[in-house]
Amino acid sequence: MELPKMIRGKVKRARVLGSFVRNSLIFKLKRQALRPRYWFNRVSTIVVDMDGTLFDADAGNIGLQVAYPQKADGKTLGDIFYEELLHNLSSGKMNVEEVIYYGNQLLQDRSFTREDFEVVLKRMWPTLRKELVKALRQLKKQTHAKIILATLSSQEFAEMTNRELKKEFGFSFDGVIGSNVTFNAQGEMTGIARILGFKNGRMKGIPTRTKLSATKEWCKQHRHSFSMNQTVLITDSYGDIEMAKHVKTILLTPENPTLAQHVSERFKLADRIVAIDENLRDNIIALFHQSHARK
Numbered sequence: 001m002e003l004p005k006m007i008r009g010k011v012k013r014a015r016v017l018g019s020f021v022r023n024s025l026i027f028k029l030k031r032q033a034l035r036p037r038y039w040f041n042r043v044s045t046i047v048v049d050m051d052g053t054l055f056d057a058d059a060g061n062i063g064l065q066v067a068y069p070q071k072a073d074g075k076t077l078g079d080i081f082y083e084e085l086l087h088n089l090s091s092g093k094m095n096v097e098e099v100i101y102y103g104n105q106l107l108q109d110r111s112f113t114r115e116d117f118e119v120v121l122k123r124m125w126p127t128l129r130k131e132l133v134k135a136l137r138q139l140k141k142q143t144h145a146k147i148i149l150a151t152l153s154s155q156e157f158a159e160m161t162n163r164e165l166k167k168e169f170g171f172s173f174d175g176v177i178g179s180n181v182t183f184n185a186q187g188e189m190t191g192i193a194r195i196l197g198f199k200n201g202r203m204k205g206i207p208t209r210t211k212l213s214a215t216k217e218w219c220k221q222h223r224h225s226f227s228m229n230q231t232v233l234i235t236d237s238y239g240d241i242e243m244a245k246h247v248k249t250i251l252l253t254p255e256n257p258t259l260a261q262h263v264s265e266r267f268k269l270a271d272r273i274v275a276i277d278e279n280l281r282d283n284i285i286a287l288f289h290q291s292h293a294r295k
Helices: 020-037 059-067 077-090 096-109 114-127 130-143 155-169 211-221 238-244 259-266 280-293
Strands: 045-049 146-154 175-183 189-197 201-203 206-210 231-235 248-253 272-275
Touching: 045 130, 045 211, 045 238, 059 077, 059 096, 059 114, 059 146, 077 096, 096 175, 096 189, 096 201, 096 206, 114 155, 130 146, 130 155, 130 280, 146 155, 146 189, 146 211, 155 175, 175 211, 206 211, 211 238, 231 238, 238 248, 248 280, 272 280
Parallel strands: 045 146, 045 231, 146 175, 189 206, 231 248, 248 272
Antiparallel strands: 175 189, 201 206
């Protein structure tokens, strides 16, 4: 399996988990084995990625921009710190959980507050994919599935996002999962209690869990029956491939994709691929109409 020339040599730097080729092959093998009984026969849970999917922007990046607005070489210090964290990730110097930990450390060093989260949300909001929100609102009525917002960023921030969605669109996610940060009496970030990452275990004494594990936990806590064959993941790149290996996956592709998004589309690392354009809402709804027609 050879990558196109335009991206060959860059994948290693852009890799966000494990071996891309290994994971893509596992994904394809699982799909070949499951395909006869696997598509949208019934949907009870829909998991939606936040950064890059619900929003075009990344909350971690914008959070660092807000915390470190000083300019150097035409960039904010926040952007420089963010790029350095990604470099450490892609070069193998850090894993995802460590990047989340040290990213939060940078925010704590600036006494980041809940009010600062609101500033981040205001900057993020113009990048909200409204057609996706409209599709989810319709799917909630059509499928009666539980719809969960999942993010490696702060769960507190995702819950804030959910409240704003309710105000503006009359739609809210049934559940929110993410990394859990702690605050002092003044509302300043003081630490991180649990990390949502790519592995289940512990890192520096902090519990870590995957999106799949966190989804199962949420369903158990809320007495919602969970089945991987009845779960759909909506995401934008192979960053969620560990969950995508096990559940039905819709990949959203923007007009100007990042390298990770381009590779995901190029290797078809999803059950269905939907372009992010003016037809996004209708095209997503059509997939679920097709599934209901097959019942």
